[in-house]
Amino acid sequence: MPDEVAGKIISMLAAIKHVPVEGITLDSSLQEMGIDSLDTFTLLFDLENEFHITIPDDEAKSIRTVNDVVVGVKRLIAAAGDGSSSVDSSMSAD
C-alpha cells in the first residue's frame, strides 16, 4: 500500500529543489540534495501547512534524511490527532 505521507513529502522536496520525484528516496540525505537553511525553513512551513502539525525547533534541527522527515511527521500527526494517522488533526498555535 503506497505511503501517502512519504509520497507527499517527496513531492514537496522535489518542488523545493526543482528536481524530479524519481530521484528522491527515503534514504536520500537532505544535505546531499542541497537542502540549505532557507530550503529547510520552506520545507518546515510546507509540512506544517500540509499536515496541520506544529514542528518544534529542536526536532527540526535533528533531521538528516528523507526518512527522518517522514518518521517525524507521522509521529506529530499521530500525537496531534486521536492516535490515528488523520491529516486533519491540528496543533497549530493559531
Place this chain on the structure above:
Amino acid sequence: MPGRRVAVTGLGVICALGKNTSEMCSALRAGRSGISPLQLVDPAKLRFQNGAEVRGFDPGEHFPGSLQDHLDRFAQFSVVAAREAIQDSGIPFSDELREKTVIATGSCVGGQTTQDTGFVDLYQRGRGRVHPLTIPKVMANAGAGHISMEFGITGPAFTVSTACSSANHAIGQAFQMIRSGAAEAAITGGAEAPFSLGLLKAWEAMRVISPDTCRPFSKNRLGMILGEGAGMLVLEPLEAARSRGAKIYGEVVGFGMSADAHHLTAPSAQGAASAMRRALSDAAIEPQQIDYINAHGTGTAANDPTETRAIREVFGAHADRLAVSSTKSMHGHGLGAAGALEAIATFLALREGFLPPTANYAEPDPECDLDYVPNESRPAQVEWALSNSFAFGGLNAVLAFRTHPR
C-alpha cells in the same frame, strides 16, 4: 582616508534598557538585561515569549495629540532619541548650520505597527479602506522626516534600509559626509518598532528567535531576541566641537562595508572580515590598536562562531587580547536601530571607563573562544573600538571609533 576628524558630541536613546542614555548606561554597567515577557503582542499566539520592549512608553508625554496621529511608534522613538541627542550636544543650530546638517537614519521595516493595523482592518475586519495617513506613517524615512521638521533641518536627509546593518550604514554615511566637508553636522542613527503580530510571525517562521533569552557566544544559545527603540548621535567636525567647548564622547574614525556574495541569510566569515579590515584601513589604524569590539553577536547558531572566526582572521594573535561583547544580550536585536544602540552603548561605556558585558553568558563554546566579557562589566581604559553589523543579504557595515575616556 584623509579628511576632517569627526567628533561625537551628543547621544540620545530609548530602548529596553531605559528612556535615556543615563538609564542605559546604568543598565550596561550593571549587566542588566532588558529582555522580558512580551506585552505589546500576545505571546500565546507565538512560539517565543520574550522581547526587549520599551516599557511604559506614553506618546502623550512626548507629543501633542494631533502629532501622535502622524507618527508610528518607530518614528516617535526616532524623534525622542533625536531630541535627547541634540540637547545633549548643545549644538547651536543657526539657519546656516541647519542647511548644512545631514540627517541619516536607518530602519528595516519602518512603521510596521501601522501597516499591521491597516491589514487587520482590510483583510480581517473587511473594511474598505485603511487610515489615510498609513503611507506617511509606514514609510521607513518617517523618522528622518519628522526630525527635520521638528528642528528645521534643511540639509541632506535620507534613510538607509539594509536590515540589521541599517544604522551602521546610516552613521557611516553621515561620518563620510562630515569628513569630506559635505556636511557640517549630522543627526544620525536608527529606529525600529517591530512588535506587531505579523512581523513576529515572520521571524518565528525563520526559527532563529530564542524561546527564552539571548545568550550570545554561549554553547547553549538558542537564538536571538528582538528589541525595539531608537538611538541617535550628533556628529560634527572635531575642530568645531572643540572651539565651542562641546562635550566630546569620542570620534568616528573609520567605516568599512562589504557584501558576502554568499547566501541570503547565512553569514560569511570572509565578508565580515573584509568589512572589519576596510574599517581599520579607512581609519588608518592597525588591528593591534583595537581593544574592544561591540559584536554583532545575535546569539544565533550561525552568527556567533562565524563572527568569531572572522575576528580571528582579521586580528590574528591579537584576537586573544581583545574584549568582544554583545550588548544585544541586554537591549535585544534592534534591527534597524541595532547599530545605533550599539554605537551608543560603546561610547557611553568606554567614556565611563568600563567594558559592557555579554549578559546571560552561561557555557563556553569551543567554537566561540574569545574574551566576551561574560556577565559583568569590567573597568578598562579603551581608546580604539569597532562595532560590527552583519545583515541578511550578506550586507556588512563596521564602524571604527576612538573614544575619549574621562
